[in-house]
Amino acid sequence: MRRMLSSDPHELSPREVEVLAGVAEQLTNAQIARRLQVSVRTVESHVSSLLRKHGVVNRTALAAMNRHRSSPSVKPGHIAQIPVSHTSFVGRRQERQETLAALEHAAPVCLVGPGGVGKTRLGAIVAQAAAASFPSGGAFVDLAPVGEGFVLRAVADALGVAERPPLPLTQVVADRLALGRSLLVLDNCEHLLEEVGDLVEGLRATCPRAGILIASRERPGLAGERVITVPPLAGEAETLFLERARAVDPAFTAEPALIAEVCARLDGLPLAIELAASRVAALGMDALLVGLQDRLRLLSGARGRPQRHRSLRAVIGWSYDLLDDEERGLLRRLSVFAGGFDLAAATAVMPDMTPSAVADIIGRLVDKSLAGVVGRSRWRLLETIRAFAADRLADDGEAGAALRSRLRWAAQAAVTLEARLGGGWQPQFDLVADDLRATLADTPAVPDRDAHRLARSLAHLAFARRFHREAIDHYLAAAERACAAADRHQDLMNAADTAAAIADGRLALSLLLRAAEQAGDAGPRTATLASALAVSYRYLGGDGHASVREHVARLLQAASGDPTAETGAAVGAGPDVTAGPASAAARTAALVATAWAWHRGGLELARSAADSARECGDTLVLLSALDVLTRANARVGRMRTVQRISQERLTLIKDLPAHEPAAAAEIVDTFHSAARAALCVGDLPEAIALAGRAEREDPIGEHPYLSIPKLIRPLVLSGRFPEVFEQAQSMWQAWHQAGRPRSTWLSTGVYAVALAHGLAGGGEFDLWRSRALEMAGIADAAASPVLAAFAVFVEARVAVHTRAYDQAAALVDRAFAPFSIRWYESYARAAGAELAVVAGLPGAAERVAAAMPYAEESTWAAAGLARARGILYDDPDALAEAVELWTSIDARFERACTLRLLADRKRADSPVA
16 A cells, blocks of 8 residues: 655654653663664664654653653554454455545545445455554444444543543543544444534544544535445455355355346345355255345335345345244344343343353354354344344334343343452453443333342443443432432432542532432431532632532531531531431441531541541541541641641551542542642652552542642652653643643642742743643732742742842742641741841841741751751751751752852852852
């Protein structure tokens, strides 16, 4: 095939893609050479080419541009999931060349033709031939078993990408296809044309260089699409018939005229020819012609069906009529499986047969080309045959019973897979997921035990598979199908936990309030409302939700019978809460205590909540209570205590099942809290280690712009500026791709990048400071409770380093102002005190003295204040103490700055000086 050329200077060869992946992994040229089994000189040549194409000056910048865009699923020039055929490809030379030529252009290419004409096989051949021209690989996606609403999921699975909250899955797929020139083949689209069209139009806007090939019985009607009609075979039909017949009987021979007549009666449709050829060894040509004549006459007037389907239907109908009763019965029942089936599934829809009998019949259907082997002990009907069999199932009045049998099978299969969560379940789930989804979709939203079992287990499996939004939908479907209010309550609770795990606080709160309405007893209702009040603080953030919290608090007060709500005194569970088992009462009491601790504040209430949680013995309740205890200590500036509590939380999550939504939510929050606590006490190595651990162990998956700030902050404070600059642009781009949501808590990470530029002299201090304000959605950092302390720390530290003292007095005043959110207060006080000293402000000594208590809570503050004392009092011992402290937390830049001060002092004291 002529190589497709691109005018894009960023177009990469397959080898360059492999080298780029190695650079992104920070491998040396020698390591990359060993991996690829090429010379080091070859790798050096490719790296030089990549630097030139990306317009960067070193491999560090090259890695920064590509690290967060690389994917382990990308294999250069590899199109995943192309169907493999063990028979020769006959004909289609013109269509093949025309399709390959069309793929050179940006418009989607559509293979259109009737069922059975060979669109799938042609698409597979084209994908194989075109693979070399798509160095970033791609995927072949069979949509036949995919139900409405799951096209994007099927594409993501085929490409090997997963959800990355809060990015929408469409963006994740687009990011994968935008890695370079990629190819996406969408096969069997006719039942999902609108959804496919929306997806393709979106991809064309976001990754215009991707090649898109669509195969469908009906053209999708996309703007600018190139339609290539796949007609029935003409002269090649006889060759196809002869080859397939000889595959069954190597000695087969027949008059060319007879073969031509058979092919003509089959309208040249490849599937019909192959089906007929598979029977010719048993029947002979004469009987075959007679059979075809009868069947074609019988079905030639089939009303309500497109003309192009009638010939294929005739052949399938004839083949169907040649089956015995058992074979026909099983074929009809197997039509309920869209994605394939194993022996257990087939037996489930034939409850009156033994597994051995079903296995025997499946083998006979395979021999007659009516079922195909798709894996070890797994089979599938061709889509056209399945559609025909489904029609017969409905015509014979068996559909209701078959669908009920499928539902029982699906419910049991989902429950069985759910029991295996944690080991070896995922491949089997991926095989049956489409049928589990389709089965659930076919059930009405009414109470049904089997449908409820299926929905709940499928939701749990989807969550474990990191299909988080899908999991919420399935939990809601379970609630609709629950037979008891207690089950509906639990399903809504599970949905709320899933929403909390992906930080969708609004949805979590809404679902918890719905769950409270379903709670039949006072205890569960009270516990649920307590959880709702806690969620409103933990996941909604800021003060903009005061009215919502007051509303939930009133509901909780009414449910718990709390007589002290107005006075703010310590509370326990009201009399209604204590009904039921003691453990449930203790758990509810702990949840209520935790909720009031969030709502009313205060260290004593938080301690009481933690004590109640320890007594109840529920790890998840304790983790939630420790979170409010963390916040209460942070409010009074006890950061060392916050770190100790965070360490306890890290211990508690070790044995939690990460596949459970409620546990996952606590795991995610614990890593976030622990990393911040380590940073606030100045333990930079621990903060960096926790950021890395969170990325590896986070049960929700990678958070494109949520996870990077956790690492950037300690990297900046450690003075590892090149690593910061590598990460920063990816963080900023990911935030934009997510729709630029207001993210005040994350804006400190962007302000940290400004600090790195200010200290390193990168010239982009003002740019990144303005970006931090943009992310926070504010105009003045000092007016933001979340950002105020960190922002003034950054500005004061840069002023010290650059000797820009014109605003020193105002900055020092800001650094010593009271902060309502005190996470970074110690940094602000220490930097403000040092600025007062170096700027020679009046009262500098008093500022240093006022900041000294913060040295107890933060090693960073202790080091900064030691340096300020050394400068103020010309004390080399204080400077040496600062050097030792900076060394202990691996603050390389600050250590270097302090050593320079010591060296300058020694030179000043030298007689030569």
